[in-house]
Amino acid sequence: MNKFTSENIETLEQIILARRDVRGNRFINKSISKADLDKILFAGVNAPSVGFSQPWEFVIIKDLEIRNKVKDSFFEENEKAKTFFEGNRIDVYTQLKLEGIVESALNIAVFYKPSEHPVLGQTAMKETGVYSVVCAIQNMWLMARALNIGLGWVSILNPDTIKTILKVPKDRQLIGYLCLGHVDEFYENPELERLQWEKRKNITDVVIKETY
Template sequence: MPTQIQGPHFCSDDSELLSEIMSARRDVRGNRFLADELAQEDIEHIFAAALMAPSVGFSQPWEFITITNRTTKELIADSFFIENEKAKALFQAGKFEVGKLEQYQQLKLEGILESPLNIAVFYNPKNGPVLGQTSMPDMGRYSVVCAIQNMWLKARSLNIGMGWVSILDPIKVKTILNAPADRELIAYLCLGKVDKFYDKPELETLKWQEKKTSQQVIFSDSY
């Protein structure tokens, strides 16, 4: 006799829908965002998803700042442009494979000004030991990333695009947003309605990298 599962029970259709949402998630750039404001109810749903994320020792070490002010966005964008020029210099110096500089220059890598809502996500470390984090101190940061993934999937389920901007100076962003000294910037997100979602990740379509197969990344017992 099969064991009865206690708590919510999901069917195969629910599982397939979740897989479909995960498969359709995309990193959205500024050339896809629309200027339409997001509904407050949708924003609340996205934050609710973030707060459902697992966290080491139930520490819930995430904090969020919503940014809609144009001047603040422009200051953040300035940091992106400075850091982006540094990145271009690395490609120019030949530290990456031939042809990547030209590709890099053609990529639209952020949507700070184009998206109606920006969200800065911070890690708020606990004072003292945290259950499950004493041997692996980065587990708190990974917990924040779990919250971000929840936001990404929830946004996609609402047909809202989200982009993660990582070409930023985190110290400058902290200063612009008046973040406390002990907070750590984990992500800077751009959210908004979009004119399209790509069928595949844009960088896969552009052949920036090939998609890895399960055989390449899943091992048994040891490497």
Template sequence: MEAPRSGKLYSTTEADILYDIIRNRRDVRGNRFLNKPLEETVVRRVMSAALHAPSVGFSQPWEFVLIRDAAVKRAVYDSYVAEKDRSVSLFADDKQQTYQQLKLEGILEAPLNIAVFYKPSSGPVLGQTAMQEVGLYSVVCAVQNMWLMARALNIGLGWVSILDPEHVGRILGAPEQNRLVAYLCLGYTDGFYTQPELELLQWEKRKLEEAVILEEGYGRGLV
């Protein structure tokens, strides 16, 4: 039986709003979060956006841990500090001082932390048999949905990736097979930058379209 195809269609105006939200999404750090709790309706709307993300084989391979407890946040923050100190030597000398000074997380300041895990399926998943990593990509799609929904609600969201994922998993008592994909900080903010902060600080430059969008391949012949 063929599924009905009477889903909602959107106007150009609505498409423009979505494009504007995408362009103005920002990674929010701890020095931007306000000491103001999030309403439960806001949290549930962000989580609902995550649950409506696309996933390979409709596997929905995600689990989310909502963290408000100060002691748990502190334990995760300590993991962040250890990893940041370990990684500073990886950067060139002219960037090490900037790296040390950057505020790269909001673990303690944000009223809500969310740990996002990939939960592998116990059996084969449609569409994942040749590329196992697409299960992880599905979880990242959920994170992007959360980020865009938060931005549409004028809520700040920051992704903390300078963490030992296995250590954080142990802090949270995660099942051994689960894999931490993202650690997010969510909360009201005092404002959003007009450009990504690292672009404003000239840490990196935005890549040009012609440098990353290719037509028909990389210029090599068919194999």
């Protein structure tokens, strides 16, 4: 395999820095081509996985009736979530658009499928199977951004409700519910950073040498 050039490295860095969690108020009415969707899924299935287990499954959802049921679950959980914040934060939280379930071109529910047999590298840390699926989602996110397609990860959902709506087998675990679509713009900075919900951490504050 050929070595990558400095230009390749710079492009990858630009994609990483330009990745955004896209909300419903940014999506536009434009479908995603099959070629682009295939590229995003290809990026997902080529993610690293513990023991080469590839424990992921992807449910592509375009049907609006199904998506509206998912959105109902979001609203129910979102009302509960508001109780965790107070003061200025509750005001900001209330104004945030935290999903794009029906505004996006399509949704992808990503599931972890546990293996029926012992998995190399997963015997001591069972959660590495789930981590593998998260790696797949990150790959999809970066590929979507490279294709100038927005992706938003909706986490304010009841997993059991989503599994019921999508008729998912009992042993599967919902890892990510993704909204994908073309957008009017990508913010220069992450939205929550722009709104000063949190400050960006300095790399020197999170890198520890040798031991704590």
